[in-house]
Amino acid sequence: xxxxxxxxxxxxxxxxxxxxxxxxxxxxxxxxxxxxxxxxxxxxxxxxxxxxxxxxxxxxxxxxxxxxxxxxxxxxxxxxxxxxxxxxxxxxxxxxxxxxxxxxxxxxxxxxxxxxxxxxxxxxxxxxxxxxxxxxxxxxxxxxxxxxxxxxxxxxxxxxxxxxxxxxxxxxxxxxxxxxxxxxxxxxxxxxxxxxxxxxxxxxxxxxxxxxxxxxxxxxxxxxxxxxxxxxxxxxxxxxxxxxxxxxxxxxxxxxxxxxxxxxxxxxxxxxxxxxxxxxxxxxxxxxxxxxxxxxxxxxxxxxxxxxxxxxxxxxxxxxxxxxxxxxxxxxxxxxxxxxxxxxxxxxxxxxxxxxxxxxxxxxxxxxxxxxxxxxxxxxxxxxxxxxxxxxxxxxxxxxx
Numbered sequence: 001x002x003x004x005x006x007x008x009x010x011x012x013x014x015x016x017x018x019x020x021x022x023x024x025x026x027x028x029x030x031x032x033x034x035x036x037x038x039x040x041x042x043x044x045x046x047x048x049x050x051x052x053x054x055x056x057x058x059x060x061x062x063x064x065x066x067x068x069x070x071x072x073x074x075x076x077x078x079x080x081x082x083x084x085x086x087x088x089x090x091x092x093x094x095x096x097x098x099x100x101x102x103x104x105x106x107x108x109x110x111x112x113x114x115x116x117x118x119x120x121x122x123x124x125x126x127x128x129x130x131x132x133x134x135x136x137x138x139x140x141x142x143x144x145x146x147x148x149x150x151x152x153x154x155x156x157x158x159x160x161x162x163x164x165x166x167x168x169x170x171x172x173x174x175x176x177x178x179x180x181x182x183x184x185x186x187x188x189x190x191x192x193x194x195x196x197x198x199x200x201x202x203x204x205x206x207x208x209x210x211x212x213x214x215x216x217x218x219x220x221x222x223x224x225x226x227x228x229x230x231x232x233x234x235x236x237x238x239x240x241x242x243x244x245x246x247x248x249x250x251x252x253x254x255x256x257x258x259x260x261x262x263x264x265x266x267x268x269x270x271x272x273x274x275x276x277x278x279x280x281x282x283x284x285x286x287x288x289x290x291x292x293x294x295x296x297x298x299x300x301x302x303x304x305x306x307x308x309x310x311x312x313x314x315x316x317x318x319x320x321x322x323x324x325x326x327x328x329x330x331x332x333x334x335x336x337x338x339x340x341x342x343x344x345x346x347x348x349x350x351x352x353x354x355x356x357x358x359x360x361x362x363x364x365x366x367x368x369x370x371x372x373x374x375x376x377x378x379x380x381x382x383x384x385x386x387x388x389x390x391x392x393x394x395x396x397x398x399x400x401x
Contacts (some may be wrong), residue, residue, distance in 0.1 A: 008085075008086065008087055009033075009034070009086075009087055010028075010033050010034030010035055010036065010072075010085065010086045010087065010088070011024075011025070011028050011033055011034070011035045011036070011086050011087075011088045011089075011090055011189070012035075012036040012038055012082045012083060012085050012086040012088070012089050012090065013025045013035065013036065013037055013038065013090045013092060014038050014039075014082070014089065014090065014091045014092065014093065014111065014115070015038075015039060015091070015092040015093050015129075016036070016037025016038050016039050016045075016075065016092075017037060017039035017041045017044035017045055017048060017054070017075075018039070018092060019055060019161055019164075019264075019327065020092040020128060020129060020157050020164070021037065021039070021090070021092040021128075022037065022048065022053070022054075022057075022064075023057055023060070023159075023164030023165050023168065024090065024092070024128070024157075024164070024168070025037045025067075025073060026060075026063050026064055026067045026073060026165065027063075027164070027165055027168045027169075027193055028072075028192065028193065029067035029070060029072040029073035030063060030066060030067055030070070031192045031193055032072065032192065033072065033189075033192055034072050034074075034085075034086070035067075035072060035073050035074070036074050036075070036076060036082050036085050036086060037073070037074070037075045037076070038075075038076055038077070038078075038079060038082035038083075039075075039077065040077060042077050045075040045076075045077060048064065048075055049068070049075050051064060051065045051068060052064075055326055055327065056162050056324070056325060056326045056327075056353065057162055057163075057164060057165060058162060058163050058165065058166055059165055059166070060165065063165055079114065079115045079118065080115075080118045083115050083118035083119060083123075084118055084120065086123075087122070087123055087124065088123070088124050088126060088189055089119070089123060089124070089125050089126065090126045090128050091108070091111070091112075091125060091126070091127050091128060091129070092128045092129045092157070093107055093108050093111055093129060094108070094129030094130045094131055095107075095108060095129075095130065095131045095132045095135060095272065096268060097268050097271050097272060097275075101271040101274075101275070102271075102275050103132040103272050103275055105132070105135070108131070108135070112139065112142065116142075116143070116146060116148070119143070119148055119150045120148075120150075121148060121149035121150070122149060122150075123150050123151070124150070124151045124152075124153060124182060124185060124186065125139065125143075125150055125151070125152050125153070126153045126154070126155050126186065127139070127152070127153070127154045127155070128155060128156070128157050129156075129157060130156065130210050130211065130214070130265060130268070130269050130272070131154065131207055132207070132272050132275070132276065133204050133207045133208055133211070133276050134204060134207070135154075135207065136152050136153070136154040136176070136178075136203040136204070136206075136207060137178075137203060137204070139152050140152040140178050151177065151178070151179065151181075151182040151185075152177070152178065152182075152203075153175060153176060153177040153182055153183075153186045153203075154175075154176045154177075154203045154206045154207055155173065155174065155175045155176065155186060155190070155206070156174055156206055156207075156209065156210035158171060158174070158210070158213065159171065161263070161322075161325065161327060162324070162325060168193050168194065169193060169194050169196075170194070170196065171194070171196060172194075172196045172197040172198070172199055173190045173193075173194060173196065173197075173198050173199065174199045174201060174206050174209055174210075175187060175190065175198060175199070175200050175201075175206070176200065176201050176202055176203040176205065176206035176207075177203065178203065183200055187200070208273075210269070211269050211270075211272055211273045211276070212273070214265050214266050214269035214270065215266075215269060215270040215273050215281075215284055215287075217266060218261060218266040218267065218269075218270045218284070218287050218288075218291065219270075219283055219284065219287040220254070220255075220256055221256050221259075221261035221266075221287075221291060222261065222286065222287035222288075222290040222291050223255070223256070224255060224256040224257055224258045224259075225258045225259070225261065225290050225291060225294050226290045227241075227242075227258070228258035228397065229290075229294075229297055232301065238258065239257075239399040242255070242257065257398060257399065258294075258397050258398070259377070259397055259398045260291075260294060260295070260321070260331075260332040260333065260336075260375060260376070260397075261291040261294075261332075262291075262321040262322075262330050262331050262332040263321040263322060263327070263329065263330055263331075264321075264327070264329040264330055266291075267288060267291070267292070267330065268330075270284045270287060270288060271284070271288070291332075292332070292335075294332065294397070295332050295335045295336035295339055296339055298336065298373065298395060298397065299336070299339050299340060299343055301395075302343075302371060302393070302395065303343060305393075306371065306393065309343055309344050309371070310343060310344060310345060311345055312344055312345055312370035312371055313344065313345055313346045313347070313348060313368055313369045313370050313371070314340045314344040314346070314347050314348070314369060314370070314371045314372075314373065315347075315348045315349070315350070315365040315366065315368070315369030315371065315372040315373065316333060316336060316337055316340065316347060316348070316349045316350070316365075316372075316373050316375050317349075317350055317351075317362075317365065317372065317373070317374050317375060317376070317378075317381055317384075318333060318350075318351055318374065318375045318376025318377065318378050318381070319331060319333040319334065319337075319349055319350075319351040319354055319356075319359070319375065319376065320333070320351060320353055320354065320376050320378075321333075321376070322376065323376055323377050323378050323379065324353075324378060324379065325353065326353035326354060328354065331376075332375070333349075333351075333375040333376055336373065336375055337349060340373075344371070348360050348364070348365045348368060348369055349365070350362045350365045351376070351378070352378050352380050353378070366384065366389070366392075369392065370392060370393065371392070371393045371394075371395065372386075372389075372392055372393070372394050372395070373395040374394070374395065374396045374397070374398060374400055374401075377398045377400040381400065382400075382401075384401070385401075386401050
C-alpha cells in the first residue's frame with residue numbers, strides 16, 4: 001500500500017473486498033477521498049488491484065479502474081498499516097445469526113480486539129453493516145474503557161446490491177453518533193458522496209431503522225408468498241387474482257409478486273429484531289416460516305401432481321438469491337436443490353452468472369429434466385418457451401413465462 005500525503009483525512013474500510021466495502025471505497029476514491037481497502041482475502045485484493053471487479057456491480061469495472069488510476073484507492077492485508085492510514089475507519093462486518101437464530105457477536109468483537117491497539121485518539125469508527133441494537137454503544141464503551149478517544153458512529157448501508165455506486169449518490173444517508181462533533185465530522189464525510197439529505201438520529205434509532213426496513217421488506221414478500229399458497233391450495237391461479245387486485249389500483253401497487261425471498265440480510269435482520277424483542281415478534285417469525293417454507297411447498301405440490309417424482313429428474317434454473325445477480329449467499333435455490341434431491345432421481349442446476357463444476361449447461365438441464373423449476377428469474381431465461389416442451393412439467397412461481 002502506498003500512502004498518499006493526505007491519507008490521514010481519508011477512509012480505511014475493514015472488509016474492503018466485499019459487496020459493501022469495495023463499492024464504498026471506490027465511490028470515495030472517485031470523490032477525491034484517499035481510500036484504503038483492508039481485507040484478509042489476499043486473492044480478492046489481488047484481483048481488485050489488477051482492476052477486476054469480483055462481483056456484479058453497475059459501472060463497477062470502469063469505476064474501479066478509474067479509482068485505481070487516480071492513486072486514491074489502495075489495498076492492503078496489513079491491519080496495522082490500514083488502521084493507522086486514515087481518520088475514518090469503516091467497518092463493514094455485521095452481526096450474523098447463529099444456528100439458533102440468535103445474534104453472534106464473535107466475528108465483530110474478534111476483529112476489533114485484533115486491531116484496537118492500532119487506533120489513535122481522534123479517529124472515527126463508522127459501523128456500516130447491520131448490527132444488533134446496542135452494538136454501537138457497546139463498541140463506544142469498549143474504546144472508552146481502553147482509554148482511547150475513538151468516536152463510534154453507525155451509518156447504515158441501505159443500497160440495493162449491484163447498484164451501490166449509483167445509490168450511494170442518490171439516496172439520503174442516515175447517520176448517528178454519541179456526540180455532536182462526531183456527527184458534524186461524519187456529515188462532512190458523506191457530503192463528499194451525496195448532496196441528498198443527511199438524517200441524524202440516535203445510534204440505537206439508526207440500528208433499528210435498518211432492522212425495521214429489512215424486516216418490513218421480508219414480511220411484505222411473505223404476504224405475497226402466503227397469498228400464492230392459499231390460492232394454489234384451492235386450485236386457483238393467484239396471478240390472475242394479483243392482476244385483478246393491482247391493475248390501475250394504487251392502494252395495492254406495493255404488493256410483491258410471489259417468489260423466493262432470500263439474500264444475506266432479510267432473514268438475518270428479521271431474526272435479530274426478534275432476538276432484540278425477546279423473541280416476541282410473531283409477524284417476523286411467521287414471515288420466516290412462509291418464505292423459508294416456499295421451496296418445500298413447491299416440492300410438496302409437485303409430489304401431489306407427480307406421484308412418480310422419485311423416478312424423475314428435476315432441473316433448477318437460477319441459483320443466485322435474486323435475478324441478474326452473481327451472489328449465492330442464503331439463496332433458497334440451494335435449499336430447493338437439497339429438498340428436490342430427497343424426492344427425485346436426480347437434480348440438475350444452471351445459472352448464467354456462476355461458474356461451478358456442479359452446474360450444467362442450460363441446454364443439458366432443459367433436455368434432460370422431466371420437471372423444470374424456475375428458482376431465479378434471470379431475464380435470459382425468457383429464451384425458453386415451455387410450450388415447446390409439452391412432455392415436461394414447468395414450475396414458475398414468478399409468472400415469468
